[in-house]
Amino acid sequence: MRAFLTFSEASGLSMNQDKSKIYRNGVPHLEAEAILQLSGFQVGTFPFKYLGIPISYKKLSNAECNILVDRIVSRIRSWGAKKLRYAGRLVLVRSVISQMHSYWAKIFLLPKGIISRVDAVCRNYLWSGNDDFHRVPAVAWDTCWKFSWWIAQKKDSLWVKWVHHIYKKQTDWWSYNPSINSSWTWRQVCKARDALCPSFSVNGWLNEEYSTHSVYNWLIREHVTVNWxxxxxxxxxxxxxxxxxxxxxxxxxxxxxxxxxxxxxxxxxxxxxxxxxxxxxxxxxxxxxxxxxxxxxxxxxxxxxxxxxxx
Structure with a gap:
């Protein structure tokens, strides 16, 4: 609370206690009650929304992630009335829908079912102009790595600091093995690290040259560029x-x-x-x-x- 007051005095911005909430998990009841009395905040429950994203202390379910699919579908239905051609639909898929998907994917490890639904909606819109399409598309729909790099480089991030304190501690990141009691999300991050481990030193990513584009090119390295x-x-x-x-x-x-x-x-x-x-x-x-x-x-x-x- 002193930190909040100091920030308020320095910036002129004050918090609204009526809109502020405390979310607790694993805190003893008496200690939580004391915190609520001292702060004057209300008690919030998980999951809650922040900037339109559901926040939870556990893995998000398909039902909770359906918000993403519903938003994409609502965008597509508003575009459908414009009768765009293939090129216009392609631009919207790449510039709008993919950015919505990427924004969520940078925060959560999305369930496979949700990723498949997003791909299906994008594919249907590209070939038909609607989110619902039952014919065979003209061309097959071919097709969160940054967490590993953040942890390895010890970036100045609250999440990374928390990971180092709770999970990794003093262990070398490249030889660290998650325990069986670790969360599903943390095990998936470690699994992504194992998949990328052989390429980090080869591609120079350890020297802060990492980018999503470079990882994508490495993943499709077996594809041959056509002459046309x-x-x-x-x-x-x-x-x-x-x-x-x-x-x-x-x-x-x-x-x-x-x-x-x-x-x-x-x-x-x-x-x-x-x-x-x-x-x-x-x-x-x-x-x-x-x-x-x-x-x-x-x-x-x-x-x-x-x-x-x-x-």
């Missing part, structure tokens, strides 16, 4: 063009040839020329209409526009 990457995901192109090119090289457009195979339509003739089966290669290169469009496009980009543009 700079052509499709080019920062000079519009996002809509990037996405269309991506679907084209993966042969994932719903052409008439595919729709006929699924039994959705009765004819697979191209609507542009009306003479040949509509496939990816025909639609984008072999069709006489497409070829005329390419000729016109080439003539247009060859024009010296006001003397400043020459493709």
């Amino acid at each position: 990457l700079p052509l499709v995901w080019n920062i000079l192109c519009l996002p809509k063009v990037n996405f269309i090119c991506w679907l084209y090289v993966l042969n994932r457009f719903m052409t008439k040839e595919r729709l006929l195979r699924y039994g959705i339509i009765n004819s697979d003739l191209c609507d542009l020329c009306g003479t040949t089966q509509e496939t990816h290669s025909h639609l984008f290169s072999d069709c006489c209409y497409s070829q005329r469009c390419l000729i016109l496009l080439k003539k247009w980009v060859d024009i010296d526009w006001n003397g400043d543009f020459k493709a």
Whole structure:
């Protein structure tokens, strides 16, 4: 209480005792009552919300984490009325939904069920514009490491100091083994450390060069970069063009040839020329209409526009 008063005198900010609460766990009843009388605070119960996040002294259940899924779904339903295309949906998934998910994931170890539901909602919105989608997506949905690094580097964090005092104490972090009485969350942090341990020294993360991006690249190190990457995901192109090119090289457009195979339509003739089966290669290169469009496009980009543009 003296610390609160000192802070108030220095900053001019005063706490509201009517809105302040004490949350207790494992404290004797008489001691807790004495603290309440001295502070004048009210008694709070777990879980409670702080900045929209449920706070609890134990592992959050799926029901408690459903708040995250509900918020994502409410955002998607408000966006659905705007009738965005693939590129717009992709931007919203990466810039908004993924940030909401990351914010929670930095605070909690989310249950696998919640992570799967978030992935499903994002996937459904990307391919259909809604949170509910029952058809097979055009492309498969491929796909908390920082805690280990914080503990190893002894960052100036209250949580890290608490971990060193309660769990780790004087033991070397890389040789520490959690006891069977440790919490589920703490055991998961140690499990993440074991998975990343071989790569910390190799990648220079022990020298404070850790980043989520570097860990992600290390986790997907076995993936081979395709040769069409700079052509499709080019920062000079519009996002809509990037996405269309991506679907084209993966042969994932719903052409008439595919729709006929699924039994959705009765004819697979191209609507542009009306003479040949509509496939990816025909639609984008072999069709006489497409070829005329390419000729016109080439003539247009060859024009010296006001003397400043020459493709």
